[in-house]
Every structure is written in structure tokens, then in C-alpha cells.
Amino acid sequence: MASGVAGRGLLGATRHLWTLVGIIGVGWAVGAGSGTGDLSGSSLYLFFTTLLLAVGLYGSTSEISLREARQDLRLLLLAVTVGVVAKAALIALVLWLVLDDPAYLVLAVAVAQIDPLSVAALRDSSRLSPRGRTVLSVWASFDDPVTVLLTAYTAPFALRALNDSAGTSGTSSTDGIAGAVGDDLLDYAAQLGWNAVLVAVAAALWLLLRRTRGKDPARWSPATQAVAVLLLLALVVTAGGYTLMLGVAVVGLFFRPPTLTRHLGRISRGAYVTAAFTLGLLLVAGVDLVYGLVLGAAAYGAQIVVGSVLARKLDRVDRVSLALGQQNGVTAVILALSLQPMFPEAVAIVAPAIVTVNCLHFAANSLWGRLQPDPDDPRPAPDRPPLPSARPVQPDLSAGPGTVPLWKDLDGAADPYWKEPAAGPVPLDPAGDDGPPRSALAHLLRNVPVVDAVALDAVGETD
Incomplete structure (x- = not known):
């Protein structure tokens, strides 16, 4: 069994699951x-759970690196887009075979969505790379x-x-998200328009703060940051009250007061705990275990x-981790409340x-973690081929009158500093034209191609 990161990830997943239960x-x-009893008919309860969803969406998108x-x-x-529809279609096919009721x-x-609060709770213990975590966070935030x-x-x-x-001609109550959005194409378009209005208002407020208080939010005064937090709170409450989930998810990409973002992890965990508690309240009315197991599977x-x-184009670890990343939580609770x-x-x-x-999710990721090597374990370095031996230095000696070393080109084209020796042995220069006699070392270095006139002068001066 792997230890280290894998152990911490398994322990975190175990704690997360048992905490949820x-x-x-x-x-x-x-x-x-x-x-x-059944609280799904209460408008206050529905608003509260929808507000939890808005908090979860903002908490997830506000931690996304736009650059990544x-x-x-x-x-x-x-x-x-396509992924959510494809998942819903596959799940619906299974339910069609089991329930045999198109209404359900x-x-x-x-x-069909991935819960952002669950993803945020297990993000640190995941084996995903930073790129994979960004993909999963964005996916979980915007599929909601x-x-x-x-x-x-x-x-x-x-x-x-x-x-x-059922053989009835009337319609049931349309309370909840479906009723808030409506059952007409014009109502759908209006709902998308209000989401756009929420984003536009948030963008205008954020730009106003940056122009009047400085472009770097980290340098804002405590009073300015408090104002930014209050404005954000108003936006989130508005989104929860009018079911503007798409709008609050987009707002989280840019409206990020530093005072709030430092505590966002605790806020997200608190919202997740609250959502799990509300799920327990729902179970009082009874459960359909068989159909629930089929739907979950x-x-x-x-x-x-x-x-x-x-x-499929990501690396193997990210690809498998994303495939095993399905989690459900507060979003499914809210949708169940709305549909009840x-x-x-x-x-x-x-x-x-x-x-x-x-x-x-716990079982599959635990098994996947056991099959992976522990990144904390030291791995032996790969064998490297031996370094090539150094090439022998050829002596720079003339073989005789009128000859050049064999390792040089006959015309000296490979080295611009090469000078072909005279027809006989080069005599010592006891007294140069402009200075004292050169040493024997300087005379020997004369034909060395990497030594130029400056080097010869320096040798002459040291001697």
C-alpha cells in the first residue's frame, strides 16, 4: 500500500466520507x-438551500486560476455543456430501463453535476496535478x-x-427552481438575461472600487475591503433569492476581496456541512433505497x-482522476427540493x-490510490551512459621543414590563427623589434592556435 501523499489522501477521503454520513x-x-416533516414546500427553506448553492458556486470559482x-x-x-447533457442522457437511459416512467x-x-463543495473539501488530498485540479474545479463550478x-x-x-x-389534466405546483425559471421559452431567456445583469452590476462595482481605491485589492484599506465584502454578500443573496446561479458563478471569477478569500475555505466547508445536515432532514420523509442505488451508480x-x-488528451493520472471525480452534494439536494x-x-x-x-467516489479513488506509486518514496536515478573519454591533445610540433601538424588542415582554413611555419626551424628571437627578448615559453606558444598576440604579450611580460 502506498504511504505519504497517498496515505494522507486516503485518510482525508475516509474522514470526508464518515463526516458526511x-x-x-x-x-x-x-x-x-x-x-x-416535509420542508420542501417552505419558501424560506428553499431560499436557504439555494443560498447555500450560491455560496458553493462562488467559493469554487473564486479559487480558479484564470491563467491555467x-x-x-x-x-x-x-x-x-456537452458533458452535462451526455451524462444526463446516459443516466436517463438507465432510469428508463429501471423505473419505466419518463416523468422521473x-x-x-x-x-449529473459534480458538487463544488465536495471538490473543494478534497482538493488538497487529490492526486491531480495543478492543471487537473483547475479543470475539475471549473467543471464542478460551471456544470452546476x-x-x-x-x-x-x-x-x-x-x-x-x-x-x-396519471390521467389528470391539471398541473401541479411549480414551486422551486422550475417555477422560478418558468415553463416558457421567454421565461428562460429572461432568466439568462437577469444572470447577465447580475454579472454586469458586479463588474461595474468591482471596476469602481479598483479605480477609486487602487488596482491592487491587497493594498486596499480595511474599510474598503469591508465595503467590497458587503457588496459581494448582497450579490450572493440576490443570486440565491432569484436563482441566478450562472451569474454568481461568473462573478466569482473576478470579484475577489482579499479579506474574504483568505477565509473562503472555512466558509465553503461550513456550507458543505450545512448542506449535509439538510440532506439528513430530507431523509425523515423516507427513502427509496433501490432506485437511489440505481441512480447513484x-x-x-x-x-x-x-x-x-x-x-483523453490529459496525462494518465489526471485522466483517470477526472473520470473518477463524480460527487454529489448541495446542488442535488436543492434540485431534489425544487422537484419535490x-x-x-x-x-x-x-x-x-x-x-x-x-x-x-471513496471506494474507486481509494483503489486508484493504492495502485499508484507513492510520490514521496525516493526513486533510484536512471543509469546514465559513461561519459566519453577526453580527446587526446595533439602535440603542436612540426615534423620537419615545410610541414604542418597532421591534425590541421593543409591550408589552415579551420583555424584563422594558424600560421604555417617557415621552411626551417624557427630561431629564437633574442631581441624583438620593440622590447626585451621573448622567453622560450613564448616561442613554444607561438604556433598554438588558441593563443593570440595578446596572450603572447602577456607571457612575455610575466617573464
Whole structure:
């Protein structure tokens, strides 16, 4: 078994899983003891859970390195668009075979995303490279709003199918995300427009702060940073109240007050704990264990298929880790809450599916970690070929009158400093034209090609 980083990653994943199960158990106990019943019809409860989703989206996108994300922009765009639709289609196919009810195929969309809070909680213990972590963070952040919108688009059609199968002509309540977005194409376009308005307002406020208080947010005064945090809080609350998930995810890419970003990890973990507690409250109404297991297994299998295809150009570790990266959490909880008024079995099926997905994530990544070598273990250096022996230095001696060394070109073209010796032995110069007699060493160095006139003069001066 690998140790070091792998051990810490396995320990972190174990602690994460048991913490999730424990908090869900506490939520169930509180719900059963207090008799809260079904809270999905409460508008305040729905707003609270949607606000948790907004916090999770902002926390995930605010930690993304835009410079690194540009390297895989095409992959990320495919992941949050084609990838989400492909995963939902694969999960829906499995549910079609098991449930045999087209109305509940909308549940496939509810678990097709990767939960950003779960990704943030396990990011440090992951074997992913910095590039792979960026891809997973962006993927988990931006497939949430796409999934929310896709759920809102498909829910009205699924509701009509449910009413047709039940033989009723009326429509059920449209509370929740589907009701907030609407069941008309004009309402969908309006919802996207309000997301754009939220982003535009946030960008204008951020530019105003930078122009009036300095371009470097780290040098802002505490009062200015407090104002920035309050403005951001207002934006997040607005996004939660009006279900502007796509907008708050984009805001996290640029609106980053340093005072808040330093504590963002704790805020994200707190939101994750709160979401797990709310999931426990949902279990009081009962669970559909068989269908939940099928939905969870289908969601994890769909991520393996789609993730392997989309990440095929990444290195092996990142490719496998992304394929095994499916997790569900607060987003699936919120979507289950939103769908509960229209689909009475939504919570009972989605709740155990969330636990199933996280258990499969733990088991698969633990096995993958065991199969990998420990990066902390020292590895022997590869054998290197012996260095070539030094070339012997050829003596710079003339073989006789009118000859040149054999290792030189006959015309001396290879060395511009080469001077062909005279027809006989070069006599010593007892007294040069402009100075004292040169030494014997200077005379011997005269024919050395790497020595020029400056070197000869220096030797003459030292002697």
C-alpha cells in the first residue's frame, strides 16, 4: 500500500466520507425528533438551500486560476455543456430501463453535476496535478448552473408526462427552481438575461472600487475591503433569492476581496456541512433505497464514460482522476427540493443516490490510490551512459621543414590563427623589434592556435 501523499489522501477521503454520513445522521435524528416533516414546500427553506448553492458556486470559482483555465478552455466548455447533457442522457437511459416512467427521467439531470463543495473539501488530498485540479474545479463550478437551467427546462415537460400518465389534466405546483425559471421559452431567456445583469452590476462595482481605491485589492484599506465584502454578500443573496446561479458563478471569477478569500475555505466547508445536515432532514420523509442505488451508480458510471472521453488528451493520472471525480452534494439536494412538489418521489430517490455516489467516489479513488506509486518514496536515478573519454591533445610540433601538424588542415582554413611555419626551424628571437627578448615559453606558444598576440604579450611580460 502506498504511504505519504497517498496515505494522507486516503485518510482525508475516509474522514470526508464518515463526516458526511455522520452529519446526515445528525440531521435525520433532529428531523425525526422534532417532527419537522416535509420542508420542501417552505419558501424560506428553499431560499436557504439555494443560498447555500450560491455560496458553493462562488467559493469554487473564486479559487480558479484564470491563467491555467485558459490552457483547457475548449475542454471546459465541452465539459459544462456537452458533458452535462451526455451524462444526463446516459443516466436517463438507465432510469428508463429501471423505473419505466419518463416523468422521473428529470432526476437524471439532478445528479449529473459534480458538487463544488465536495471538490473543494478534497482538493488538497487529490492526486491531480495543478492543471487537473483547475479543470475539475471549473467543471464542478460551471456544470452546476447549467444543470440547474437544464432541470428547469426539462421539468415542465416531465410534469406534463407525469400528468398524462396519471390521467389528470391539471398541473401541479411549480414551486422551486422550475417555477422560478418558468415553463416558457421567454421565461428562460429572461432568466439568462437577469444572470447577465447580475454579472454586469458586479463588474461595474468591482471596476469602481479598483479605480477609486487602487488596482491592487491587497493594498486596499480595511474599510474598503469591508465595503467590497458587503457588496459581494448582497450579490450572493440576490443570486440565491432569484436563482441566478450562472451569474454568481461568473462573478466569482473576478470579484475577489482579499479579506474574504483568505477565509473562503472555512466558509465553503461550513456550507458543505450545512448542506449535509439538510440532506439528513430530507431523509425523515423516507427513502427509496433501490432506485437511489440505481441512480447513484448510473451517475458515477456516466462520469467515468464522459470524463474519460473529454480528458483523453490529459496525462494518465489526471485522466483517470477526472473520470473518477463524480460527487454529489448541495446542488442535488436543492434540485431534489425544487422537484419535490411536482415529483413526490424526488427526495426519496435522490437522497440515497447522493450517498451512493459519494461512497463509490471513496471506494474507486481509494483503489486508484493504492495502485499508484507513492510520490514521496525516493526513486533510484536512471543509469546514465559513461561519459566519453577526453580527446587526446595533439602535440603542436612540426615534423620537419615545410610541414604542418597532421591534425590541421593543409591550408589552415579551420583555424584563422594558424600560421604555417617557415621552411626551417624557427630561431629564437633574442631581441624583438620593440622590447626585451621573448622567453622560450613564448616561442613554444607561438604556433598554438588558441593563443593570440595578446596572450603572447602577456607571457612575455610575466617573464
